[in-house]
Amino acid sequence: MLEKFSLKGKVALVTGGGRGLGKGIALGLAGAGADVVVAARSADELAETAKELKDLGTDSASYQLDMLNVTEIRNMVDWVAEKYGTLDILVNGAGINVRKPTVEMTEADWDRVLGVNLKGVFFASQAAAKVMLQKGKGRIINVASLSAIMGIPTIVPYCSSKGGLVQMTKGMAVEWAPKINVNAIGPGYFRTAMTEELFQREGWEQNALRRIPQGKTGSPSDLAGAAVYLASEASDYVTGQVIYVDGGWLAC
Template sequence: MTGALERFSLTGKVALVIGGSSGIGREIALGFRESGARVVAVGKTKAKVDAVVDALRETDTGSAGHAVDVADLAELRRMVDAVTTEHGRIDILVNSQGTTTLKPAEDFAPGDYCRIMDVNLRSVFFASTEVGRGMLSRGQGSIITIASIASFLGFQNTALYTMSKWGVLGMTQALAAEWAGRGVRVNAIAPGFVMTVLNRDKMGAERKENALRRTPMGRFGKTEDLVGAAVFLASDSSSYVTGETIRVDGGYCAAGL
């Protein structure tokens, strides 16, 4: 019988973490390595990718990284092909890429729409299908996308971001239903207010104060708070879990007024 801790092990698995060079994705990449996975981190900025690869290689010299703009689907496909060729397969995919802009809905321009949707939804779907083909051919794999509590709620001044994250929720459920019988699980994690660089720089003082007041745990999330949920969804411990979105939000969505 497999021990409880062994069921959470990622030893022998190859994990591709898109958005793995900063914020939540970086923390998940490092957490996967601690759990035994071989990790390939992807980010847009080469210096950040190199930095996380250096950290990963402290315990696994086979860890790798790619500096890629995944909103460019040709670049995305080339990267997935290169990772598959180099490592033989991809067992786990994490979609942690994301961007946002805060402004009133009536002030968004078509360019804003294309930029946010291209990163937050379009690249997530096509990363999932590009990697998913290989998983489906082997009859196993786990895909995890970083959603948001904005996948469940409407937030002021974030219309496009909120739309994209509701789309991630729908995509998660649709792919899970379609691929479950072929061995591929698709889930998501919805962080609450985690003080990544993205949130810290783009959220004003009043917005932060309101978010903190509404969070029952009385604190903002830390990037490391997401690692446990990600390891669970990537590991054999969640072998009967698909189509789920786990909220890691300090109770924000559970709270009333």
Template sequence: MLQAFPLFSLHGRRALVTGASRGIGFALARGLAAHGAAVVLNGRDEARLDAAAAELRELGHTVNTSVFDVTDQAEVQTSVDAIEASVGPIDILINNAGIQRRAPLEQFSRSDWDELMATNLNAVFFVGQAVARHMIARGKGKIVNIGSVQSELARPGIAPYTAAKGAVKNLTRGMATDWARHGLQINGLAPGYFETDMNQALVQDEAFSGWLRARTPAARWGKVQELIGACVFLSSDASSFVNGHMLMVDGGISVSL
């Protein structure tokens, strides 16, 4: 008889999570660790990263940290190689690092555009490529790129973010097309509207929150822990023949008018 739970076990595996010191990245790292994975937390703020790692270690999890800038391709390659050499093989990559910039499109500055694209799109390629090179050599690996409901939809004031997250969706498909033959599964996880530090201004805006509750079939904001199950699925043997898929976790907002 098939045992279901082992399909979702991450024991004996190591996961690198970018942008992991807070918000969605930290929640996903904590969830992967709870399912047995050793985790490597990445971020640029060493103090914040150390605090996140200490919190997970207090729960009994195996945690390492790696401070590097995901927008610097040379630094990414050096840091990934160092993790592989000194900590161990990266079996799972969660490409989570991201930023938001809001402004009317006709007023959006070139500097904000470049920063947003560097973090939300270039970094997915840089880290994905650096990790995949090692995974390909081993003939296995899981990459989960964090997209967004804005991989499919748009709202006023965030067109560049929408452009980047739409590109992440198709980059995920491209990675799967190139790397599935090597035993890798590359998929995307697309959150809808979740209560995070990045969204606090919107959460506290009663007009926006009211609009969101009316617009979302689930009639509420998402909680970051509600992303864990989908992430574990895409990181585990349960998704062994799932490739190039963008899994929406959005309370139904992307399917309802």
């Protein structure tokens, strides 16, 4: 049974893989045997993550790009497919957020958040799908959020992008079946650079923990199991789904 979870011989591309949740997923995929390319904006973060991946014994690499640039996104996928001869797994982990009252949000704020979180994911998936459809098989994993189904103040563009991402996941899953499985992971509250502002607010973490049955917030490595499952043969009959990794938040 364990062989169904093996990613040995598979090539994965993880956007947003330089830090945080994307890095946690990338390390998990590499731990299961995949060769992983991490892509992000920060060269320093990419270099550090790529070294950790290689230390796991994988043929891994990094790719620097701006997820707001569609040409760079397409070039990234082409580069991976050319370097490795294939692309088996795409993890759309890149994401940004802007926290401010909705009446103060600017057009630039909206465009940045939707540009990375939705437009960037669409075109990365489109480019990857062309490779996967040709070979007859592939996996696409999107990183969604609790905010896809919850109304959260001061991050309305982010909520909009993640809600749209869930519907994008379903639409692509239906269109590209049975060749490509498209699913999403919905993280709960994880302490990362993106959420550090929340954790610094007096009393915020204590209030959040009261809602989480497991009594703790997540760490990036907590997403690795769900990612490996969705990337592997173990999930062959699973598509169009969202797996929420939230410590039980949505069960309350």
